[in-house]
Amino acid sequence: MLKWTRFNIASVVLGFAFLYLPIVILIIFSFNESRLVTVWGGFSTKWYGELFRNQGLMDAFWVTIRVALLSATVATVLGTLAALALNRYTRFRGRILFSGMVYAPLVMPEVITGLSLLLLFVAIGFDRGFWTVTLAHITFTMCFVSVVVQSRLVTFDQSLEEAAMDLGAPPVKAFFAVTLPIIAPAVIAGWMLAFTLSLDDLVIASFASGPGATTLPMKIYSQVRLGVTPEINAACTILIAFVAVGVIAASIVQKRNEVQRVRDGCSGSGMSRPQRAAERANWQQRAAERANWQQRAVESVAAR
Amino acid sequence: MSRNLLGAMLKRIVILVPYTWLLVFFLIPFLIVFKISFSTAEIAMPPYSPVFEWADGLAGWWEKAKEFSFDNYLWIADDPLYRNAYLTSVWIAGTATLFTLLIGYPLAYGMARAPHSLRPILLMLVILPFWTSFLIRVYAWIGILKPEGLLNQVLMALGLINEPLIIMGTNSAIYVGIVYSYLPFMVLPIYATLEKMDGSLIEAAQDLGCTPISAFWKITLPLSIPGIIAGCMLVFIPAVGEFVIPDLLGGSQTLMIGRTLWMEFFANRDWPVSSAVAVILLLILVVPIAWFQNYQARQTEKGR
Numbered sequence: 001m002l003k004w005t006r007f008n009i010a011s012v013v014l015g016f017a018f019l020y021l022p023i024v025i026l027i028i029f030s031f032n033e034s035r036l037v038t039v040w041g042g043f044s045t046k047w048y049g050e051l052f053r054n055q056g057l058m059d060a061f062w063v064t065i066r067v068a069l070l071s072a073t074v075a076t077v078l079g080t081l082a083a084l085a086l087n088r089y090t091r092f093r094g095r096i097l098f099s100g101m102v103y104a105p106l107v108m109p110e111v112i113t114g115l116s117l118l119l120l121f122v123a124i125g126f127d128r129g130f131w132t133v134t135l136a137h138i139t140f141t142m143c144f145v146s147v148v149v150q151s152r153l154v155t156f157d158q159s160l161e162e163a164a165m166d167l168g169a170p171p172v173k174a175f176f177a178v179t180l181p182i183i184a185p186a187v188i189a190g191w192m193l194a195f196t197l198s199l200d201d202l203v204i205a206s207f208a209s210g211p212g213a214t215t216l217p218m219k220i221y222s223q224v225r226l227g228v229t230p231e232i233n234a235a236c237t238i239l240i241a242f243v244a245v246g247v248i249a250a251s252i253v254q255k256r257n258e259v260q261r262v263r264d265g266c267s268g269s270g271m272s273r274p275q276r277a278a279e280r281a282n283w284q285q286r287a288a289e290r291a292n293w294q295q296r297a298v299e300s301v302a303a304r
Numbered sequence: 305m306s307r308n309l310l311g312a313m314l315k316r317i318v319i320l321v322p323y324t325w326l327l328v329f330f331l332i333p334f335l336i337v338f339k340i341s342f343s344t345a346e347i348a349m350p351p352y353s354p355v356f357e358w359a360d361g362l363a364g365w366w367e368k369a370k371e372f373s374f375d376n377y378l379w380i381a382d383d384p385l386y387r388n389a390y391l392t393s394v395w396i397a398g399t400a401t402l403f404t405l406l407i408g409y410p411l412a413y414g415m416a417r418a419p420h421s422l423r424p425i426l427l428m429l430v431i432l433p434f435w436t437s438f439l440i441r442v443y444a445w446i447g448i449l450k451p452e453g454l455l456n457q458v459l460m461a462l463g464l465i466n467e468p469l470i471i472m473g474t475n476s477a478i479y480v481g482i483v484y485s486y487l488p489f490m491v492l493p494i495y496a497t498l499e500k501m502d503g504s505l506i507e508a509a510q511d512l513g514c515t516p517i518s519a520f521w522k523i524t525l526p527l528s529i530p531g532i533i534a535g536c537m538l539v540f541i542p543a544v545g546e547f548v549i550p551d552l553l554g555g556s557q558t559l560m561i562g563r564t565l566w567m568e569f570f571a572n573r574d575w576p577v578s579s580a581v582a583v584i585l586l587l588i589l590v591v592p593i594a595w596f597q598n599y600q601a602r603q604t605e606k607g608r
Contacts, residue, residue: 003417015411019430019433098319109544111547112582115579226441243435
């Protein structure tokens with residue numbers, strides 16, 4: 001095996017310092033007593049109190065959460081359907097157009113997606129507000145869900161579902177009883193991705209939104225343009241904590257489930273050594289697949 | 305009902321629901337952008353003409369369609385402001401991609417050489433920033449880069465500079481923002497190719513008298529080219545249309561095209577010109593996107 005040289009260690013440490021230092025500084029200064037964001041004036045949590053008294057920010061926060069929950073859920077259903085359509089039915093009229101439309105939003109600059117949706121809403125005379133933002137978010141996040149679910153469907157053994165149908169399960173039941181539980185981790189990952197993308201989106205929301213439906217990123221953006229304030233630092237810190245806790249909890253739960261499965265499978269049950277090895281290989285394969293979806297998810301975000 | 309009939313009906317539903325959604329909320333909006341890019345700006349609501357009404361009938365539409373003109377495109381081609389904005393966007397995105405590669409490659413390389421037990425944690429650490437808001441990560445840099453910000457305070461305390469460096473509001477700040485925001489997209493694909501690489505190749509080269517440095521140039525680097533290309537594309541394509549980074553970190557004199565479109569639309573309310581800007585931006589991006597898709601397809605084919 002190749003050595004982990006001092007140069008390697010240094011580049012990893014410096015790289016992560018670059019990635020994390022700005023966020024750490026932002027969090028530290030949210031606890032700053034002074035209104036000046038760059039001069040340390042002692043520890044204080046007063047900005048968090050201010051934050052909860054800031055009605056505008058709190059309203060925007062709830063609008064954002066509602067939009068994100070609703071749009072992520074609908075986008076997950078539509079994205080999963082789109083993934084099934086592309087994976088199962090290799091021949092139907094307009095398939096090329098369909099797959100183009102599934103992938104195009106991933107690489108479309110946000111300003112263009114936002115502009116085009118706004119022009120649609122104006123053309124059909126739809127009043128802009130909560131619903132238009134939700135529709136816009138469903139449209140752009142469903143494509144990300146579809147990419148994540150598709151990467152799982154590729155490795156799914158379709159004969160399992162066929163076996164269920166041969167045994168008399170109607171197609172819908174076979175899907176819910178066999179296929180869905182197997183692809184569930186990817187569907188959940190898709191939902192989480194859609195939720196965070198919606199939570200985070202500034203550009204598309206700014207185009208699609210109207211009076212009365214200001215989302216948190218829009219609010220933060222308009223305040224940031226006026227200057228950096230500790231209050232915004234506090235809002236950002238809460239958002240970061242929210243996401244970090246969610247992601248870490250999800251990965252711990254997933255890991256525990258897998259360890260449990262391996263333990264159940266390996267110990268006591270009188271499994272032979274080859275069986276145990278096979279189970280372990282299967283587990284490793286699943287772990288590798290999971291890393292793969294995560295990467296696909298990340299790449300699909302990047303390809304925007 | 306026979307199973308085949310049910311299967312055919314299901315197929316319809318699975319395909320038609322996401323298909324219709326994408327037609328209505330993705331394709332048609334884009335066609336509207338295309339149409340409006342040939343219209344003329346008016347002070348009215350909607351602020352362009354001609355406006356097609358259902359009541360006009362086909363003959364009326366034909367009369368109105370005659371009002372379409374290429375004026376917006378000619379205007380964009382004539383005005384150096386737009387030409388510069390396109391060129392600046394491509395130039396800034398390209399330069400920033402190069403910087404991202406210079407920082408991302410050693411990081412990915414160090415990660416791929418890390419002990420096996422450490423790798424999942426390092427990978428998780430690269431992915432984690434994605435789940436936190438893009439806007440927050442850009443915002444975090446404002447407090448660091450501004451003239452009385454942390455970077456200048458530290459540099460002045462160390463006695464390296466006497467006067468604060470002006471970074472905020474310049475292209476350098478945009479580079480920092482892009483490199484920071486997109487670094488993980490560069491690291492992940494490069495890490496993926498480096499991790500798969502067979503370490504014994506390097507050992508063989510060294511046994512045959514290659515110095516570690518020349519072994520890197522002759523073996524490691526050529527083998528990681530697919531990862532480098534994927535990483536560069538994942539950074540370059542979204543960076544060209546970027547709005548948030550140039551708007552928050554860049555100065556008023558740096559016009560990137562995403563920002564120009566935004567200003568045309570929100571500040572000048574010139575919908576036809578911003579539509580034309582969007583169409584041209586898309587045409588510029590189609591070339592690298594198509595090339596990259598094609599390249600990826602060939603790579604997967606080779607891998608099989």
